Amino acid sequence: MSIVTVQLGQCGNQVGLEFFEVISNDANDRQRKVYSECTNDRFFSETSNGDLVARAVLIDMEPKVISQSVAKAVKSGKWRYGEHSYFSQKQGSGNNWANGYCVHGPRHEELVVDLVRKEVERCDRLAGIIAMMSVAGGTGSGVGTYATQCLRDAYPNSFILNHLTWPYGTGEVIVQNYNSVLTLSHLYQLSDAILVHENDTVHKICAKLMNIKHISFSDINKVIAHQLGSVLQPALTGDSNGVYNKNPLAELMSGLVCHPEYKLLSLCNIPQVSSSSMVYSVFTWSGLLKHLRQMHISNTKMEEGIDWQVRAPCLQSGGLERTKSHRRKGFNTSLANLLILRGKDVYSAEIGGFQDPSLYTSWLPAVEAFSIWKTPVTFNKYEKSATLVSNSQALLQPLDYMVGKAWNMFASRLRGGPWRRWTKGRCCLPPPLHLGR
Template sequence: MPGSVVTVQLGQCGNQVGAELFDTLSAEIDAHPARDRAGIRRAFFREPHRDEHDADVSGASTSYMAPVARAVLIDMEPKVVQSSLRRARKTGRWRYDGDRTLAFQSGSGNNWARGYHTYGDAVRHDVLDLVAKEAEACDHMGGFVLMQSMAGGTGAGLGAYVADALRDEYPTSTLMNHCVWPYESGEVIVQAYNTLLTLSSLLDSSDGVAIVQNEELHQTCVKLLGVERPTFGDMNAVAASQLAGVLLPAARRDPAGGTPGGGGSGRGLANLHDLSMDLCCHSKTRLLSLRQTPTMPPKSVEFTTFQWPSLLKRTRQMLLTGTTLEEGLDWGLEPGAVTGRAVTGRVATKSIASMLFLRGRDADVADATPMADPRLYPTWSPSPLTVAWSPTRFNGYEMCATTLTNCQTSCPPIGRMLARAYQMRDAGAYLHQYEEHGVGVDGFEEAFGRVEDVLAAYRTL
């Protein structure tokens, strides 16, 4: 039996992306045939109880009966959580439970150490209590998705702490982290320290760390959606669509098109457990990337003819070139192109394993074998490609392919972030602020060393 997903939204970014995710999920659920909706909805929402206390919705009878997101909202400042609640209520289609929020009056101040050490212990009990309530409300709990940014103090520092705490408390549950990687031009000056400390910590506790780069979300908005000056809202919508493309129900099938076990309706629910089992079999290699195609402005959709071979060809080339941006693809790069390195400087990106989610017309028979090309994966990879499908169209597209891949894509930005962190550390900059909250020189060295380990592991693919 498929399980429900409990999300934990941490910090301003996590709360913004989380709200966007539930918006997308709720809209997509409505796109499913009526007879399936209730079942699918149960994975992400619970039904409201009449006696449930929610001061925010008193009097508003329609939103009162709206399904309640299986989410816990955490931020160190109340403004963000409040505006998430308001935003959800305004949709009238779903809402958050005001009793599943935790806000404090003082932020972590962009200091990972402060978020992790100083606030972590202080809020552990409350966080676990809220999560337990939400988990108990599931008939069958499929796992956790934590949403956070890696640059700041709350999403990053407290987020890493919460991931550790959940791992302790729920040792066998699947824990996936959806992490927003900051603009490299800088949103937070100490982001090099914060991202690496977060990464190093999550590698211990998480079953899979999906890294979503702001830079690529930004480019996706500009180049594919035609948004000239993307806001965080625009970018979060892209990120939410990618994640929903993975989380929404889909049934397994063979890459060539057959359905194992004979005949499926494509209406089974994906299980978070599968994600971790199929993709992240080794503790050092748990970096995931999300890709989705097509991405285009709504008004272009009706003038576009979709065909599975071209969508999958693009997906495969994105994977090969290590980009999550479906634009300006380097079509000259071939799988296994290592020999050409000296000439072109281009190296094909290797993946450990991929999950491919096909949604829409003919998703059950589309030929996904190009994605199963053994040259994309190391020879030892146990199950390089998993394909799942659903007949329901996604995001208004007749056909849509989403991939969640364990691959080298995030390694170059991590490498650049490390180089910056080494520079800052060498100059002695900001160290006193982290020291004050329990991350000293040793703490940094250990974190950097672990991240180096991970990069080394991916290099050997």
């Protein structure tokens, strides 16, 4: 089954380019014929000349990034984008969500939906759609939200996964928090799942783990693409009987999004080292999984700086009892987790630590909350790698921060604007949003 990728805005198109680079390089090995064929069928169509064409639609309100992406894909010599699979205009959305959602989106709806329809028709069977976008700017957030709405109407029974890149906390765009809140509020009603990467986290990975001195957006996009590929490349599920999973989106969502109100997913991947250090690095499954589990329960985004003081709460009779001390130490409770293991000796890995009922909510049995995919095939030159996709409390802190910043900006403008209302000499504002679980 095939996946159609819709790349929206500057960030979505740049991340999408790096993603296809990662999976094409990973699958370009004649010794892994079945694995490569599964990858190619999932993400590429093949022309009569044998060229691999990405199952992707590129959308932006400015032509520069799309032109660069198309040229770089051709230059790779391994794959390319379709000749008529992209759409751009000569003016952007001005970092304005409303401009993208209310103006550009409706104006170009027919063209965008038609491009996606043509790409879907090239698939023998559609597994689902992945929309890649940022939430900070105007096109990715505004047009991306409107495009997702159109895709939901056009394909009501297909899975839609939105991959979102969250902006730096210090700010790239002055209205980025407005754009982010508006995007999330709409996508939560439209998408089947929302997978999030935070720029701040990926930047730290580049600096501290990859040892990159002068970090560019290209470096950040490569890390994001590597982590995405570690999830979406072929793997064996528990009941696959030795056959690679046909529909990774369906299996991912059925395992992780078990409640319609909880669909924000975070991702941790281990190890991540610079190419120069990889030659001298030796990893064991016990060491990797020990670190990954502690990263998860302590809500640490990377190996460096793990808080080893955080412990899972004790299992009491009749359910879980989490003390105040655990909450103070930042224990990250999960609704569901998906563990993906790739590489040598994968079947010897001990995964019992992730099946611990104390990691999960009391209203969902651990056996239902935990899923695992495995493959002995190495990924992206790593002899062993582990990825954890989690539906947990990990994103609450950055989400609360984003909503708080948006509220403070709104409140400050309201106090000084013509819409203020006074009661007994004081300005009365509605209470701030609370999006905690």
